[in-house]
Amino acid sequence: MSFFDETADRRGTNSEKWNKKAIASIAVNGEAEPFWVADMDFKPEPHIKAKAEELATLGVFGYPSFPTFREIAASWLEKKHNWIVDKENILYSMGLLHGVSMCINLLTNKGDRILVPSPTYRPFRLLCSLNDRVMEDYELGYKDGSYFLDRERFIESAKRSKMILFCSPHNPSGLVFSRDELEFVLTTAKNLNIPVVSDEIHGDLVHPGYTHIPMGKANENIGAETVTLMAPSKTFNVAGEHSAIAIFSSGSTLKRFKHAQDALWVSEPGYLIGELTEAAYKDGLEWNKDLCKYLGENAELINSFFAENDLGIKMVNGKASFVTFLDCTGVYDKIKKRVEETPEKYESTSGGVLSRFFGVEASVAMNDGSWFGDQYYKFVRFNYGTSRDKVYNALLRIKKAVESL
Numbered sequence: 529m530s531f532f533d534e535t536a537d538r539r540g541t542n543s544e545k546w547n548k549k550a551i552a553s554i555a556v557n558g559e560a561e562p563f564w565v566a567d568m569d570f571k572p573e574p575h576i577k578a579k580a581e582e583l584a585t586l587g588v589f590g591y592p593s594f595p596t597f598r599e600i601a602a603s604w605l606e607k608k609h610n611w612i613v614d615k616e617n618i619l620y621s622m623g624l625l626h627g628v629s630m631c632i633n634l635l636t637n638k639g640d641r642i643l644v645p646s647p648t649y650r651p652f653r654l655l656c657s658l659n660d661r662v663m664e665d666y667e668l669g670y671k672d673g674s675y676f677l678d679r680e681r682f683i684e685s686a687k688r689s690k691m692i693l694f695c696s697p698h699n700p701s702g703l704v705f706s707r708d709e710l711e712f713v714l715t716t717a718k719n720l721n722i723p724v725v726s727d728e729i730h731g732d733l734v735h736p737g738y739t740h741i742p743m744g745k746a747n748e749n750i751g752a753e754t755v756t757l758m759a760p761s762k763t764f765n766v767a768g769e770h771s772a773i774a775i776f777s778s779g780s781t782l783k784r785f786k787h788a789q790d791a792l793w794v795s796e797p798g799y800l801i802g803e804l805t806e807a808a809y810k811d812g813l814e815w816n817k818d819l820c821k822y823l824g825e826n827a828e829l830i831n832s833f834f835a836e837n838d839l840g841i842k843m844v845n846g847k848a849s850f851v852t853f854l855d856c857t858g859v860y861d862k863i864k865k866r867v868e869e870t871p872e873k874y875e876s877t878s879g880g881v882l883s884r885f886f887g888v889e890a891s892v893a894m895n896d897g898s899w900f901g902d903q904y905y906k907f908v909r910f911n912y913g914t915s916r917d918k919v920y921n922a923l924l925r926i927k928k929a930v931e932s933l
């Protein structure tokens with residue numbers, strides 16, 4: 529039995545993913561099993577758990593000091609990504625999205641357009657509008673059930689933009705970008721003299737056989753301006769602690785970022801997250817490798833399940849992390865018809881036709897594709913960061929629901 533076959537029971541804790549009211553808001557049925565919010569059900573990495581237990585036994589949660597934080601982060605980047613970074617080019621950021629928001633504010637002005645690939649992790653859209661910027665919606669190309677970088681349109685969108693906000697690997701599709709694609713993005717940015725901010729929160733979870741190349745590493749021979757944002761959150765399932773690191777290609781942007789964080793008094797990690805991040809980055813590599821393998825096998829299971837069962841559903845990309853888009857185009861019209869026949873059965877405050885149908889009929893709660901952009905209403909995002917039997921049982925319930933149409 530694998531470590532990952534056993535999951536933690538998070539019902540009754542302050543977990544967003546397992547909150548029945550929140551589940552009902554997108555899936556109608558509050559009892560539906562959650563395959564939505566992007567955290568995993570696995571038990572924690574053992575060094576993290578041991579550190580948390582040690583801290584709890586000590587029982588004092590006073591002010592911390594982390595003089596080696598940047599060094600430890602740099603050694604993780606070398607171990608995991610073979611990327612040698614001077615620790616002086618790294619800063620702590622209180623969460624990935626905090627780092628994105630800081631970059632939006634430091635590197636663009638109000639009213640500027642920011643290129644964001646879609647389907648889009650929704651908070652990127654929100655951060656653009658909350659900061660009075662305009663999201664330049666660059667739709668990834670889509671062919672044969674796979675997203676890809678459509679280069680000609682990318683250049684056109686970049687020309688209208690003052691910054692590129694990249695997501696690599698891509699959430700929600702699980703698309704992993706090649707060195708050639710990253711160099712194309714960087715060269716385009718350099719030619720236009722605009723920065724690239726790359727959200728790589730899923731970058732430590734690429735499946736065996738694929739390689740994640742950090743944007744800052746791909747930039748070594750190009751010389752564009754980059755801010756690469758990474759985090760232990762998804763890597764070790766400590767997302768609730770909101771911790772991230774920012775790696776800068778430009779010393780002056782780093783200084784401005786540091787100054788802005790100092791002005792908000794948020795430059796240092798809190799006690800728990802600092803300790804847990806250090807423990808994980810120091811000792812978590814082997815566990816992380818096993819996790820990537822397990823997630824890769826889960827993805828393979830989903831892919832072959834939909835290939836073998838003719839349900840009108842296809843898995844998209846799915847080469848990294850634990851979320852993937854399911855393309856339900858082949859069955860969407862039937863589902864829509866069913867939902868329209870008895871609308872009162874499928875009413876919820878948010879979500880869409882697909883998330884409501886599968887919540888009610890399969891007891892599987894997934895993010896509706898429309899959360900990632902209105903045009904993606906024929907997709908759902910499925911979170912497979914859980915045990916294989918739970919994934920498999922959810923697939924069987926999805927099959928049964930579709931076959932009942």
Ligand SMILES: Cc1ncc(COP(=O)(O)O)c(C=O)c1O
Pocket residue numbers: 566622623624625626649695699727729730759761767770771772
């Ligand atoms: C692409 C991406 N960026 C950022 C976040 C959130 O990061 P944080 O909680 O550290 O702000 C998520 C969480 O799902 C994500 O998928």
